[in-house]
Amino acid sequence: MTARLMRWAALWLALIVCGGAFAHVTTTGLLRIEFTGGRVLYALSVALPELPASATATLTAATNGDRAAAETVAEAARRSVTVDLDGGRCRAGRVRIGGAGTNETRATVEIDFTCDASHGRLDITEDWRAFLGEHYQTLGNLRTPSGERPVIFGEEARSITVDIDRTIGTGWFDFVKLGIEHILTGYDHLLFLVALLVTARGVWSVVSIVTAFTLAHSVTLSVAALGIVTIPDRIIEPLIAATIVWVALENLFAAEPDRRRWIWSFGFGLVHGFGFASVLGELGLKGVTLVRGLVGFNVGVEIGQLIFVAVFLPALMWLSRGRGARLAPRIASLTVAVIGTYWLVERIFVG
Structure with missing residues (x-):
């Protein structure tokens, strides 16, 4: 009983801390x-x-x-x-x-x-x-x-x-470092990953979700940074918030939220890629420097994403033992849905 109480106390503390961080998007x-x-x-x-x-x-x-x-x-x-x-x-x-x-x-x-x-x-x-x-x-x-x-x-x-x-x-390392720092401070992107992974079942499920998200946002990050396709932030930012809400609600109400989750991961990853590109695309890089920046920044984003997954999944597995197997994903999804809804309303009506 004591161990169980300690796990749930840790869960609520994590949700409170994460909620406080996520509620304030870094400007x-x-x-x-x-x-x-x-x-x-x-x-x-x-x-x-x-x-x-x-x-x-x-x-x-x-x-x-x-x-x-x-x-x-x-x-x-x-x-x-x-x-x-x-x-x-x-x-x-x-x-x-x-x-x-x-x-x-x-x-x-x-x-x-x-x-x-x-x-x-x-x-x-x-x-x-x-x-x-x-x-x-x-x-x-x-x-x-x-x-x-x-x-x-x-x-x-x-x-x-x-x-x-x-x-x-x-240099390459400068852009890799920039990508790592951007993803680890991009709370909306991290919250989306939480929503995607919280109902994952098994190694293959995690690999397919992360791979689909990586491929998708790499595509749109590239085409946006190269100026091939440009979408204004006032459209992309509410869409990113909407993807967070959608996946969180699917976790709460769908009978099998993990089934074909990689499809949503890929589709919504295309949206998040434009969000990543808003940083790199306005740095004024040209020629070889732009190519180096695009590749290095993208590699940095992937490294930062893997760091987050490596930390998040073990913590989720620990909290999901016993009764937590059902409650932890639902509590996490509900928290994600509330924060994502706040961002969605704010980004539509405030900006």
Whole structure:
């Protein structure tokens, strides 16, 4: 009895912790940093529907010409981003605020920095959490005369250091690392995997589900990153949430939810691939760098996915012993359905 109570206590604790994490989707900004001759251009693009209501209202007003709102955004930008070169603080210049082309659901913030030095150690610190939300992170690339490299500002690191005198290439490992970090912080994709695997029966079932999902999202990630097919985030993001709800409800109400689960895994994996591509496709990569980035990022996503599966399945098997064999999948599916429904409603009506 004690062992059984301990297992169920662990289950509820895990659900509470996961629910708290999943209920706050990481808001991701897309960034371009260019360094040329002692000058740094910082150009950030954010999706308005993903932001807190106050930040969305202020940015929207600023892009529409509201002077007070623009000054509020500019002040937040100067507090959130600092640049140092060769030990000296670079001076922030004019902050420009606008929309991202014809996409009215995005806003851009650009800052020019002027540095007294033209070489040495470049330190960039970014922390927008006070303005853009506690769970905000940034993905992008830094370009210098020596080359370019991916950059990430998130919960693990709010600053980067680069020696601009050293040739910096966009290597395979950089993109693999980016893919791993993206999937392990992409809570909606992980929640979808939970819904797919929680009713899996046997090794073949797990292999077929994971393989189908991998093949599908690899296809759409590739065609989207190469610009062959482009679907706006305002369509893809609600669809991703809908796939989560669908699979969770099937787990709860279908007589044999595991039967032919690989078909749903493949079909819905095509949708999730476009979600992955939204990160890679806007980094501005071209030519050989784009191909290297596509392959490396995709490999990183698969590695991160395997890491999650390797951790999740043993935990599920442990919780599913005895009476847990019936209750654990149902409790997990119900939790997934509730969180997925919240995301679906939010992404349809808020953005």
